[in-house]
Amino acid sequence: MKIIIADDHAVVRSGFMLILNYQEDMEVVATAADGLEAYDLVAKYHPDILLMDLSMPPGESGLIATGKIKEDFPETKIVILTMYDDEEYLFHVLKNGASGYVLKNAPDEELLAAIRTVHEGGTYIHPAMATSLVREFIKKDSDGVETDPFKILSKREIEIFPLVAKGYGNKEIAEKLYISVKTVEAHKSKIMEKLQLKGRPELVEYALRKKLLNF
Template identity: 80%
Template sequence: MRIVIADDHAIVRSGFAMILNFQEDMEVVATAADGIEAYTMVAKHQPDILIMDLSMPPGESGLIAVGKIKEDYADTQILILTMHDDDEYLFHVLRHGASGYVLKNAPDEELLLAIRTIYTGGTYIHPKLATSLVREFVKKDSTSSTGDVFELLSKRELEILPLIAKGYGNKEIAEKLFISVKTVEAHKAKIMEKLNLKNRPELVEYALKKKLLDF
């Protein structure tokens, strides 16, 4: 199995690469530090498996990258390896083509099992989150994306929302993202409208509830 690892921490990439390269049936062909680099490495190497973290600041997150990569490189199976044991993240990445979801605190044996499972066409979900997935499937149509903030907001809006929630002003956000203050104001208005929020305190509460500050 040819594998690419995407994580923003070099020591994490090296550690997982060492574990995987020790396996007779696995080879890490490339690593990446964020979603954009992950896309580039997948395009270059056409791996069987992409192991990707969700939060990779300041680069593009796995939440954004997973759909792009799966759409263009359907033969590459995507395994999310993250610290986030959050139902919404799980549902989002599965809807956008990920085949597995494992927590970073899982034992090495579980990671290896997940890789081999998705390589053979299966799906692997960390046991702690599997119950939530079943409940969601029973509760509503699993193809519905209603209420998924990563569907509702554009990539730029997903960049701006956490900055607003952290207290940055329009001018500071504009400087960070190299856009105009008017553009920031326009995006802010769209965010508030799409999420049905009335003021900054509501936006901060929403960002905290959805655990968006890392993104």
């Protein structure tokens, strides 16, 4: 099977490449440093598997890239490789189209099993996280209102949100995302409106609570 590895650390990419290329049924055809590069390489090589890190600052995150890649290249199966054993991350990447979720501290055998399971059409989630997945799936506020920011916000708003929470100004955000300052301002207004936030302190608190700062 043809595999692409996306991770922002070169040493991590090299390490996993050695492990996977040692397998008779696996070949790493390319590596990427962020989600944008991963998208371009998937378009070029059409791999069977994309092994992708969840957080790749300052480039595009694995979460954002997963949605884009699955929409345009549904035949490529995506396995998320991350250090976050958190049910919210797990739930969001599965909703965005990932077929596997493996922790970076997992043994090599688990990673290989996950890749083979996904390649055969299955879904791989660490057994200990299965209960968390079900709990997150049914979790809502007591009044039944949906509070998942990944359902409420657009992909661009999800990119802008953590930058605002971290204190970046409109001009800095515009330069990072290659958009205009007016576009940033418009998205910020929509974020505040959609999430019913009254100011930056509430926005920061919300970002911390929903674990958005890593994006």
